[in-house]
Amino acid sequence: MSQIFLMGECMAELQEIEPGHLRQSFAGDFYNTAVYLKRAFAHIDTCLLTAVGNDKLSEAMLAHCAKEQLDCASVVRSPTRIPGLYWINTDAEGERTFTYWRENSAARQLMSLIDEVVRERLLHADWFFFSGISLAVLEPQDRPLFWALLADLKRAGVKIAFDPNYRARLWPDADTAKQNFEKAFGFCDLLLPGVDDFVQLYGLAEVNQIRALLSQFHIAEVVLKNGPAEICYIAGDALDIYPVTPASNVVDTTSAGDSFNGVFLGARMSGRSVATAIEWAARTAGLVIQHPGAIIPEQIFIDFWSGLTA
Numbered sequence: 001m002s003q004i005f006l007m008g009e010c011m012a013e014l015q016e017i018e019p020g021h022l023r024q025s026f027a028g029d030f031y032n033t034a035v036y037l038k039r040a041f042a043h044i045d046t047c048l049l050t051a052v053g054n055d056k057l058s059e060a061m062l063a064h065c066a067k068e069q070l071d072c073a074s075v076v077r078s079p080t081r082i083p084g085l086y087w088i089n090t091d092a093e094g095e096r097t098f099t100y101w102r103e104n105s106a107a108r109q110l111m112s113l114i115d116e117v118v119r120e121r122l123l124h125a126d127w128f129f130f131s132g133i134s135l136a137v138l139e140p141q142d143r144p145l146f147w148a149l150l151a152d153l154k155r156a157g158v159k160i161a162f163d164p165n166y167r168a169r170l171w172p173d174a175d176t177a178k179q180n181f182e183k184a185f186g187f188c189d190l191l192l193p194g195v196d197d198f199v200q201l202y203g204l205a206e207v208n209q210i211r212a213l214l215s216q217f218h219i220a221e222v223v224l225k226n227g228p229a230e231i232c233y234i235a236g237d238a239l240d241i242y243p244v245t246p247a248s249n250v251v252d253t254t255s256a257g258d259s260f261n262g263v264f265l266g267a268r269m270s271g272r273s274v275a276t277a278i279e280w281a282a283r284t285a286g287l288v289i290q291h292p293g294a295i296i297p298e299q300i301f302i303d304f305w306s307g308l309t310a
């Protein structure tokens with residue numbers, strides 16, 4: 001069975017569905033990616049690498065992950081901390097704002113909690129996925145441990161996938177984010193950025209400029225996403241363009257990139273061509289944004305997926 005580890009922070013999500021009434025679920029970019037990967041490709045062992053606490057919310061989170069068939073055997077426990085939380089407020093115009101309580105979350109301590117058993121499992125995986133958010137939330141003094149782990153994984157032949165997913169508020173300044181991302185680019189076999197990452201950090205919006213910037217890192221494959229605009233696939237000197245069919249009824253773009261990443265990774269791990277992987281990933285992201293929330297109802301996904309792959 002092929003196996004992927006996805007590293008990051010899963011949080012409890014609270015959303016006001018009507019004044020005074022909150023709906024609670026779980027989300028986080030790496031978790032969303034894992035859910036869509038596993039829903040679409042049940043045969044792939046999809047393992048989470050994160051830290052939770054010993055509290056009831058952590059138990060509920062793990063139960064939720066198990067319901068999605070995600071492997072939580074390598075999720076570690078912080079003796080002192082609990083999961084992060086965020087609250088989504090939607091105003092009368094439908095504009096969403098997010099309030100976070102994540103500064104002291106268990107996931108931040110991940111690197112200092114990983115033991116030899118977890119390390120061994122990681123070294124035997126086929127793929128390892130992380131994002132700029134996974135990186136940003138690690139305690140800064142623990143990041144050298146992360147880079148050392150990544151180097152070991154690379155040496156062991158584990159393929160590395162990275163999505164910069166730049167969120168300015170998670171970094172002390174843009175230069176620190178850039179330094180960390182460029183380090184990550186150096187390890188990458190597959191880079192899954194959005195054009196927006198390069199606009200915000202480098203002031204680059206043109207594919208050829210982005211390609212020139214990335215050429216120094218010798219990344220085998222880059223899949224460059226750009227909302228409803230075309231997707232660029234860059235491998236060495238080759239550049240292939242894939243059109244996207246804009247969705248007719250965009251409700252909530254949360255998780256567009258995450259669902260894309262999950263399906264793309266799963267399709268490639270299942271031996272599908274780049275063209276098929278991009279088509280399935282883009283069609284899935286196009287569906288996800290027509291529903292509220294990061295994770296769409298399972299039955300809607302199942303019906304869509306069986307139609308897509310029939």
Ligand code: ADP
Nearest residue numbers: 194225226227228245246247256257282285286
């Ligand atoms: P992110 O969530 O990282 O910002 P993007 O907005 O670039 O990601 O979108 C990721 C993918 O989702 C796109 O490559 C595309 O396939 C799909 N997508 C995003 N917006 C739309 C849209 N309006 N219509 C159809 N597909 C979309």
